[in-house]
Amino acid sequence: MKRSSGLALFSSTLALCTAASAPAFAAQPGDPPDGIAKIETVVVIFAENRAFDNLYGHFPGAEGIDKASKESLEQRDRDGSVLSELPPVWDGLTAKGVTPPVTQAMTEHLPNEPFTVNDAKGFNVPLSVATHDLWHRYYQNQMQINGGKNDMFVAWADSGAMPMSNWDASKTDMWAVAQKYVLADHFFMGGFGGSFFNHQWLVCACAPYYPDADKNPAKPSISVTDDSGTALKIADNSPKSARDGIPKFVSDGNLTPDFYAVNTMQPPYQPSGNDPAPGGDPRMADPAKPTTLPPQTEPTIGDMLSLKHVSWAWYSGAWQYSLDHGNHTPTPNFQYHHQPFNYYANYAPGTEARREHLRDAGLGGVSFIQAIDDGALPQVSFYKPQGNLNEHSGYADIQAGDRHIADVVAHLEKSPQWPHMLVVVTYDENGGIWDHVAPPKGDRWGPGTRIPAIIISPFAKHGYVDHTPYDTTSILRLITERFELPVLHGIVVRDKAVAAHGEPPLGDLTGGLDLN
Amino acid sequence: MDVDRIVALVTADGIELTDRRRSAKGDGWSLSFSNGATVEVSDDGSARVSGKGAKAVTRLLDLPAAPRGA
Numbered sequence: 205m206k207r208s209s210g211l212a213l214f215s216s217t218l219a220l221c222t223a224a225s226a227p228a229f230a231a232q233p234g235d236p237p238d239g240i241a242k243i244e245t246v247v248v249i250f251a252e253n254r255a256f257d258n259l260y261g262h263f264p265g266a267e268g269i270d271k272a273s274k275e276s277l278e279q280r281d282r283d284g285s286v287l288s289e290l291p292p293v294w295d296g297l298t299a300k301g302v303t304p305p306v307t308q309a310m311t312e313h314l315p316n317e318p319f320t321v322n323d324a325k326g327f328n329v330p331l332s333v334a335t336h337d338l339w340h341r342y343y344q345n346q347m348q349i350n351g352g353k354n355d356m357f358v359a360w361a362d363s364g365a366m367p368m369s370n371w372d373a374s375k376t377d378m379w380a381v382a383q384k385y386v387l388a389d390h391f392f393m394g395g396f397g398g399s400f401f402n403h404q405w406l407v408c409a410c411a412p413y414y415p416d417a418d419k420n421p422a423k424p425s426i427s428v429t430d431d432s433g434t435a436l437k438i439a440d441n442s443p444k445s446a447r448d449g450i451p452k453f454v455s456d457g458n459l460t461p462d463f464y465a466v467n468t469m470q471p472p473y474q475p476s477g478n479d480p481a482p483g484g485d486p487r488m489a490d491p492a493k494p495t496t497l498p499p500q501t502e503p504t505i506g507d508m509l510s511l512k513h514v515s516w517a518w519y520s521g522a523w524q525y526s527l528d529h530g531n532h533t534p535t536p537n538f539q540y541h542h543q544p545f546n547y548y549a550n551y552a553p554g555t556e557a558r559r560e561h562l563r564d565a566g567l568g569g570v571s572f573i574q575a576i577d578d579g580a581l582p583q584v585s586f587y588k589p590q591g592n593l594n595e596h597s598g599y600a601d602i603q604a605g606d607r608h609i610a611d612v613v614a615h616l617e618k619s620p621q622w623p624h625m626l627v628v629v630t631y632d633e634n635g636g637i638w639d640h641v642a643p644p645k646g647d648r649w650g651p652g653t654r655i656p657a658i659i660i661s662p663f664a665k666h667g668y669v670d671h672t673p674y675d676t677t678s679i680l681r682l683i684t685e686r687f688e689l690p691v692l693h694g695i696v697v698r699d700k701a702v703a704a705h706g707e708p709p710l711g712d713l714t715g716g717l718d719l720n
Numbered sequence: 721m722d723v724d725r726i727v728a729l730v731t732a733d734g735i736e737l738t739d740r741r742r743s744a745k746g747d748g749w750s751l752s753f754s755n756g757a758t759v760e761v762s763d764d765g766s767a768r769v770s771g772k773g774a775k776a777v778t779r780l781l782d783l784p785a786a787p788r789g790a
Contacts, residue, residue, distance in 0.1 A: 295732055300780055337734040362731065398736070424741045450728070458738060468738045468754050477738075477756030477772055495738045495752050531755070533776045541754055598734020 239719030240686050242663065244624035247616060248586045248679055249609055250406060252399065252542075252596035253340060253635025256389065256654040257318070259373040259602070263382065265669040266389040269318055269370065272640040277317050279358040279368065279638075280350075281445050290314040290358060290365035291447040297327060297366065299334035299598055311365055318368045318638070330603070331371060337598030338363040338636030341456070342397030342466035343427065343436045345634075345652050349396075352642030354653075362450045367638040371602060377610030378629065378658065385664040386716035391657035392643045393633040394676030395650040399596075400468040402632040402652075403544040405676050406586070407518075408504045409694030411649055412497060412547060417463040421494035425457035433461075458495070466649075469497035471546040473553050475526045475538065487553035499549035505680050506545060506561055508689040515582035517563045518545050519572040521590030524564035536567055537591030537599055542632075568593070569612060576612070579620030584683055587612065597635050613660060627660040628679055628713065644673055644710065647701035649694075651675040651710075659716040672715035673708055681712040721781065723749045723761045729780050730759075735773065753777060 261269035269277075281287050292314075297306035306327050321329045329335065339362045348357040348367070357367035373379050394405030404412055414422055428437045436453040443449040458467040470477040476489035478496050489496045509516040520543055522536035531538045543562075545551045551558045565572035565587060575581050588594075595605035609629055616627055634653035643651045657674065677695050684691055702710055727737050730753055739752035748762040755773025759781075769778045778784075 295728060300729075300733055334734075336732050339731075362728070425739055450724075468736050470738070470754075470756075477752075477754060479756075479772065493752075494741070531772060533755075533773075539754070540756070596734050598732060600734070 237714055237717075237719050240714065242624060242719055243626045243661070243686055244583065245581055245621045245626070246584045246683055246686065247581065247625065247627045248406070248584075249612065249627065249629045250403070250586065250588055251605055251609060251629065251631045252594040252600070253633060253637070254595060254602075254631045254656060255634035255637040255639040256391070256641070256656050257639045258370045258634070258637045259376075260379075260382070260387060260389070260656050261318075261370050262372065262374065263379070263387055263389070263669070266387060267641060267671070268389070269640065276354065276640045278355060279316055280355045281447070282359045282451065283444065287316045287358065287446065290316055290368060293336055293364045293366045294362070294450065295336065297321070297336055297369075298329060299336060302333055314365050314368075318370050319365070321369050321371055323372070331373070331376065331606070332601050332603040334599060334601045335369070335597055336363050336366050337596070338366050340398040340633055340636035342395070342401060343429065343434070343456070344636070345396040346434045347436070348638075349643060349653065352645075354638060354640055354642065357636075357638040359446045360451060361446075361636060363636070364446070367636055369637065373602070373606075376603070376606045378606045381610055381613055381629075381660060382658045383667060385661070385666060386659040386668045386670050388657040388659060388670045388672065388674055388713075388716060390641065390671055391630065391655060391674040391678070392651035392676075393631075393653055393655050395466075395633075396652040397466055397633065398468060399539070399632050400541040401466050402676060403542055404547070405650065405694075406632070406679065407506060407544045408502050409677050409680055409692045409698065410502045411464040411466060412469070412500050412502075414459055414463045414465050414469075414498060417459050421492060422459060424455075425494060426455065426459045426461060426463070427457040428453070428455040429461060465497055468541045470495045471540055471543060472496055472499045473546050475523070475531075475540055475543070475546070477540045497547055499552065500547045501549055503692060504545065504548060504550070505683060505689075505692065506557075507550060508684070508692065509584055509687065510557065510561075512687055512689055514584060514687045514689075516584040517561050517582050517586070518543070519563050519565035519569075519575075519585060519587045521565045521569050521572075521588060521593065522567055523562070525567055534599065535590075535592045539591045539594070542588050542594075569608065573612060573615050576615045576619045581619070581621055583687070595631070616660070623662055625661060626663065626682070626713075626717070628657060629660065630657040630676070630679075631655045644675070644702055644707040645705035646675075646707075647697055650698075659713055661717060663717045663719050665716055665718050668716060670716040672711040674711050674713060678710055678713050681710070682714065685712055721761070721765055721767050723751070726759055726761060726767060726781060727751065730757075730777055733776075733780050735777065735780075
């Protein structure tokens with residue numbers, strides 16, 4: 205049965221009240237240090253699809269590729285044997301239209317180890333070139349991590365050797381920013397898999413849900429898993445070896461067998477990849493499309509901030525452009541599923557909350573940068589760069605996004621709000637790319653692969669590598685603690701799960717700060 | 721064009737496959753992608769692209785562009 209919007213709003217309000225009645229954080233060991241109130245402005249910049257070793261694997265003082273054991277560099281085939289060599293990058297390493305291309309044939313017989321894409325003695329592909337995208341999906345990520353051994357990234361990829369790629373990023377602008385401030389080298393993506401799911405983890409620490417998915421158009425998108433429940437069931441006609449081709453699964457869908465949405469679904473509201481229903485409300489996406497996710501009602505960090513009257517906004521590059529003119533490639537290449545609040549009933553078209561909190565960052569982030577320069581940022585800002593500036597494999601290159609984000613950081617450093625600001629620059633997920641460090645054992649949803657995170661602030665320890673374990677929810681921990689918010693349920697679950705596995709607790713990002 | 725080939729070419733460009741199912745008539749496949757494009761692939765290999773991201777996907781598949789007004 206389809207839930208009415210009235211019921212959805214009621215559920216949301218009830219959930220919010222329940223959360224609000226939970227006790228606020230009591231002082232405990234591991235709580236944030238005194239002085240956290242000095243942080244008055246928090247800015248989160250969320251780039252796309254890079255594993256830690258992919259960009260910062262050779263960063264001085266960090267646990268990078270240089271410190272990995274030989275065993276941890278090797279990839280195994282689907283039968284568990286060590287690959288004698290990597291398979292080629294199917295269809296070539298460079299994205300379509302790149303000249304000169306690096307073809308599939310040029311990637312044959314790579315040794316079973318990581319390779320550097322911009323190595324002058326190798327492929328010599330510059331950071332300004334877009335490369336082949338890779339699967340970055342919920343179940344595949346778990347299969348690739350393989351219990352922490354990280355030795356099945358190639359086996360369960362759709363791109364041959366590509367997961368083992370990395371870049372010499374030591375000349376990038378953000379590398380210099382990381383050297384100046386804090387690079388967190390044990391920061392993991394909050395959820396397994398891709399962008400859709402990890403954007404949800406950034407704002408909600410939750411898995412979206414599709415009620416009664418088996419009774420509506422989404423039914424064929426329900427995944428079929430093996431007995432473990434953490435891996436897809438392999439199809440009978442799947443190639444036995446990673447060297448023979450891309451694996452095939454019985455059903456590699458967007459939903460878990462119990463109807464949680466873990467791979468990309470479209471927002472129920474425009475801008476969405478799905479058009480409005482014929483004759484329907486033009487502000488909505490057609491709910492009859494199998495990829496339209498019903499409006500979500502779980503409490504988000506936005507709800508919690510609003511509850512405590514803390515100002516906040518999600519700034520999205522090319523948001524208004526996309527609404528007014530549709531999308532265009534290669535610029536701005538707006539990404540519908542990178543807008544997490546657009547999945548929630550509380551931010552539906554027509555609501556005051558949407559008008560207040562979902563803001564257009566402008567093309568190239570120009571409106572966001574103007575707010576920075578004017579000292580007009582809310583207490584908490586999230587910034588999502590438009591597609592061509594987000595560093596995602598396939599349609600974006602690293603250099604353009606890196607330079608853009610460094611430019612934003614330079615504006616932040618000159619903002620009137622800078623003296624009391626904390627900025628986190630991180631990536632939503634690993635983009636299917638290998639990293640050698642085992643993620644902490646957590647709950648059913650994550651954490652997944654290690655990703656880069658840079659902590660930038662007048663309070664940041666300068667030139668520091670922070671080894672504290674963090675994940676995407678650490679951003680929420682910081683915001684929750686700083687503004688004394690009710691704790692989102694997913695954070696409580698994550699913390700308990702990590703503790704139950706005997707893992708050290710996930711931090712709140714203050715390990716990289718000196719607030720005294 | 722083979723359905724797996726279409727998926728490989730489009731997803732390599734960073735456009736995720738979001739849905740894959742047999743067509744209602746049972747004579748081909750219907751593919752949906754994260755940019756809003758839908759590709760109807762007949763079992764005889766012909767493909768038709770529609771939806772918001774159709775232009776980008778058409779380019780990736782080297783298909784002739786849809787005529788104006790289509």
